Amino acid sequence: MRRAASALLALLLLSGTTSLHSAENERIGIVKSFSGEAAVQRGDGLIKAGKTMRLQRGDVLRTGADGKLGVIFDDDTIIAVGPNSRISIDEFLFRPAENKMSFVARIFTGAISYISGQIARLAPERVRLETPEATIGTRGTHVLINVKGTSDKTK
């Protein structure tokens, strides 16, 4: 029970920090494909992936043992997420006219294929893929990352 409460608190803190830089509920991309157990964790809710689903900053993509997700972001960045994954989209900002751009995804566990979009082309230094063990900076274009699951050492 205490563990659940602290997890919830961590989640609240996390969602608090993600709304600093962009408007709440601002769309950042769409779920283009999904299969098996695939969901988006938003705040403390878990939303099953579905057609016409729009993503927001701070969303955590989660898949079960048979789950997959395909996402196209508003700057044309494409990701595919494999089974048993937990990946959060910590930052997404695409306002090229104001030179405001960033993309930061955090892979806690699981597998991701990343294909860079316009943010990586226009502002490569502001694209980061984080795993618990390393930070991947990219000038494009197609990167595959696997992070082995462990107990809760991902924070």
Next chain:
Amino acid sequence: MSALANEPGTSAHDGGRMNYGRLCGLLFTIFFLAGCADRTVIVLVPDRSGATGRIAVTNDAGTVELDRPSMATSARNRSTPPAPPTLMEQKKIDALFGDLLAFEPSPPERFILHFDSNGITIDDASIALVPEILASIRRRESTDIVAVGHSDTVGDETENQALSNRRAEAVKDVLVKQGVIADFIRTDSHGESNLLIKTADNVDEPRNRRVEVTVR
């Protein structure tokens, strides 16, 4: 969502342990195949055009750069440098990532529609593109279509912003009349700020009078 609910750290149910054991077995198999014990594995592969980009893998202990197809590294923890780059065999890439590669959404498709001088009338050659756009929307079952309007540099900047907005709306109207759900189409306008062909001010350039449609 049983496996999600039972993930360690979010629940204290006993069922979580069983899934976790199965997960470890699967991952052990994968990593035995890959011949790698490090927790994070990273591979750079070519994109659809055949080109390969460049990435830097960094942690507290060092940086490794990957810049060739199939070049891979791995990392154990933040305080151990990422492994020196090696080339990963294609069959190892397939074993680790084959299913994932097959699941990648296909890249968005882009169409450019041009306009008669100073108006919001789509020119004849561009009208012929509309069926292709509709086919793309159907094929992709797209729910995310963006129409961005642009102008040439003739006339006032503010007016051109408004004009390019009306062009984007005109394209949206055409698609909606053909049965596309209005809620799936967003419009934006860049006026003369994003020229396809760079020109001086007050230049009549047909190629700059356009709406770019992206079907995601």
